[in-house]
Amino acid sequence: MAKNKLKRFAAVKNFDNFYEPVIKEEFHLKGKWHAEHFHNDNPIILELGCGKGEYTVGLAKHFPNKNFIGVDIKGSRMFVGAEEALELGLSNAAFLRTRIDFIEDYFDANEVEEIWLTFSDPQPKKPRKRLTSPLFIDRYRKILKPGGVIHLKTDSDLLFEYTEEQIREHKYNQLELSWDLYGELPADLDSKTQDILHIRTHYEKLFTEKGATIKYCRFTVN
Ligand SMILES: C[S@@+](CC[C@H](N)C(=O)[O-])C[C@H]1O[C@@H](n2cnc3c(N)ncnc32)[C@H](O)[C@@H]1O
Numbered sequence: 001m002a003k004n005k006l007k008r009f010a011a012v013k014n015f016d017n018f019y020e021p022v023i024k025e026e027f028h029l030k031g032k033w034h035a036e037h038f039h040n041d042n043p044i045i046l047e048l049g050c051g052k053g054e055y056t057v058g059l060a061k062h063f064p065n066k067n068f069i070g071v072d073i074k075g076s077r078m079f080v081g082a083e084e085a086l087e088l089g090l091s092n093a094a095f096l097r098t099r100i101d102f103i104e105d106y107f108d109a110n111e112v113e114e115i116w117l118t119f120s121d122p123q124p125k126k127p128r129k130r131l132t133s134p135l136f137i138d139r140y141r142k143i144l145k146p147g148g149v150i151h152l153k154t155d156s157d158l159l160f161e162y163t164e165e166q167i168r169e170h171k172y173n174q175l176e177l178s179w180d181l182y183g184e185l186p187a188d189l190d191s192k193t194q195d196i197l198h199i200r201t202h203y204e205k206l207f208t209e210k211g212a213t214i215k216y217c218r219f220t221v222n
Contacts, residue, residue: 008079012095018082020075020097021106031108037094038067043113046071048100048131049120051202053081053093058199059116060085060093062192066113070095071103100131100139107143114149115140119203122156132163134170141222149175151218153197155207160215167219177217 012018021027034041043066047055050070060068070093072078078095085093096106120131128135132152140150154160160179167174178184181197189197197216204214 005076008076012075012079012082015079015082015086015095017085017091017094018075018078018097019094027106030106031111033067033069033107033111038092040067042067042092044069044107044111045114045116046103046107046112047116047118048072048103049117050081050095051077051118053078053085053095054201055116055118055199056093056095057081057084057088057090059196060090061088062196064092067092068094071098071100071106073097073099100136103139104142109142110145112140112143112148113145114151115144117150117152117154118201119154119207120152120159122154122159124158127162130159130162132159132166134166137166137170137172137221144222146222147220148222149218149220151216153181153201153204153214153216155204155212155214157215160217163217167217170221173220175218175220177219179213179215181214181216183213 013020029037033044045059045066045068047053047068047070050056050072053070056068056070070078070081075097078097082095098106117131123129127133152163185194185197
């Protein structure tokens with residue numbers, strides 16, 4: 001790991017909005033995020049594969065009455081969002097370092113209200129590892145409240161087409177779907193929703209500079 005990354009990785013471990021569970025030990029906040037971390041009963045929303053956590057921080061600013069948790073395996077990336085959240089005094093934003101594959105070990109049934117998937121790896125050769133594969137959707141179903149919404153924002157035609165197929169095949173309830181988010185953002189969306197969809201992540205900026213069209217959908221699975 002590069003020196004700067006190592007420094008950030010070491011620093012983030014001391015932040016009180018960052019958790020890195022010890023493998024094989026039961027995670028103390030499972031089922032207790034409200035009582036023991038956020039100290040309120042507000043809804044919990046996850047950003048899975050959050051990288052630097054632009055959505056976690058951006059949404060936390062927009063919705064002071066909701067709680068947001070960015071999840072990623074890369075601690076040095078999450079350092080950026082975790083530090084910003086602390087500097088801004090956003091007590092409704094937190095970060096969890098783990099593989100998303102084990103998400104049920106960190107949240108209880110019905111503990112999560114919504115999930116955001118932001119620029120997830122398309123995994124061209126490993127469909128099972130895509131964050132909208134049946135394997136992952138089954139994991140989300142175990143922690144999401146009934147009717148809990150899953151949002152996907154991506155540059156990837158492959159991942160978006162695959163997700164569209166999954167929605168059709170498994171009869172998920174599609175709430176919104178656009179192959180060109182910024183070109184065809186419905187005019188009747190309220191300004192807050194428009195602002196939210198305009199939050200640009202690190203990867204979104206990289207892909208947009210290369211000419212990618214940004215796609216977005218939201219759906220429910222239970
Ligand atoms: C392409 S990046 C997108 C990061 C950020 N959401 C953005 O838009 O800038 C994908 C992120 O997902 C994380 N990731 C991919 N698969 C994961 C998994 N199974 N568990 C945890 N993190 C994962 C990677 O570490 C990486 O930070």
